[in-house]
Amino acid sequence: MNYSTQMDAAKKGIITKEMEIVAKKEKVRVEDLMELVSQGKVAIPANKNHLSIDPEGIGKGLRTKINVNLGISKDCCNIEMELEKVKKAIEMKAEAIMDLSCFGKTQEFRQRLIHMSPAMIGTVPMYDAVGFYDKELKDLTAEDLFRVVETHAKDGVDFMTIHAGMNRETAEIFKRNPRLTNIVSRGGSLLYAWMELNNKENPFYEQYDRLLDICEKYDVTISLGDACRPGSIADSTDPSQIKELMTLGELTKRAWERNVQIMIEGPGHMALNEIEANMVLEKKLCYDAPFYVLGPIVTDVAPGYDHITSAIGGAIAATYGADFLCYVTPAEHLRLPDLEDMKEGIIATKIAAHAADIAKGIKGARDWDNKMSKARKELDWEGMFNLAIDEEKARRYRKSSMPEDEHTCTMCGKMCAVRNMNKVMEGKNINILREDD
Structure with missing residues (x-):
């Protein structure tokens, strides 16, 4: 039987080689894993063009996975240094690497990364759009944005952060409910600014079916980005965050109808006592889709030590339902991380993930x-x-x-x-x- 995506195969009762690999790693029955994939409760991000991938599962009943961010910027445009970070991240067995490059022609770096990495690869196409076309933000068209998404998909990216929940309605909620730190998501702020400058709806929301077409074609998992993630503990669990989360739940169901795998991205900065409730809320509003969190960073006053503030929040978040932790390094809020920063971030996040797996009763933890x-x-x-x-x-x-x-x-x-x-x-x-x- 033919299938378009891992979810499509699972719904048809087809056990893919990726499912077999993941089931063996997780020490679970492949039939049980297939059922969770069919329901969207587990995602296996594995682009058809990422030939070197060693697949991992993210979601219910599986080990908590970690992601490493890297990539070039205008101020630190050293591709070879970033590739050294890639090698170290692979050596340290990070399950995912996100290329957050935001300057210049990034395709060479992305293609080299995908070719050499057994870890799943994620990107944020919105970051790439300005440099890809050498256009200012206001001058980008919807056509431009979708062309970048297709380029990333064709290159072999396994999951993409798309801030489709930042629509005009969410933007109005944000305007009516002032925040201490406004919008701190880079991709979210770019889309918000694009919408304001052009007085238009977010193309990824307005033409969501077009996005699903691309992702279904290459089996790209959409990581529905949290443009309104809190950038300070003062802004957590506010109307903007919750409104966007509700929209992400609606987009999740639409993706699953097209057999496109989904992850939901979450906070951000958040006080310890709010974390459990936020995990429960995400799972409820987004139908138990895998949850991918940055931190949460549990206090705002520790620059230079945010790998620790993040690990504290990450361990609690994963205990109560988060499935995927994005690492935070000591350089967070200060600079692009160097190799040693990256190593410290990986270790801290691995500790948080493993501590949560013990608490969750993950088999063998x-x-x-x-x-x-x-x-x-x-x-x-x-x-x-x-x-x-x-x-x-x-x-x-x-x-x-x-x-x-x-x-x-x-x-x-x-x-x-x-x-x-x-x-x-x-x-x-x-x-x-x-x-x-």
């Missing part, structure tokens, strides 16, 4: 922790390093401060609880001040 605990009990340092989420840092810290007794560390030395409990449980004497017998 605790096994990793139990193996680490066993290695600690046995003072098996090599085992601990091999299991560490960041093996290089663990080895470096250990090597930088070696204890007198090689089985312990310089925190406790021979007063090490693990060492002494092992000895006493084995009926052995404990020598703390002297050499062992």
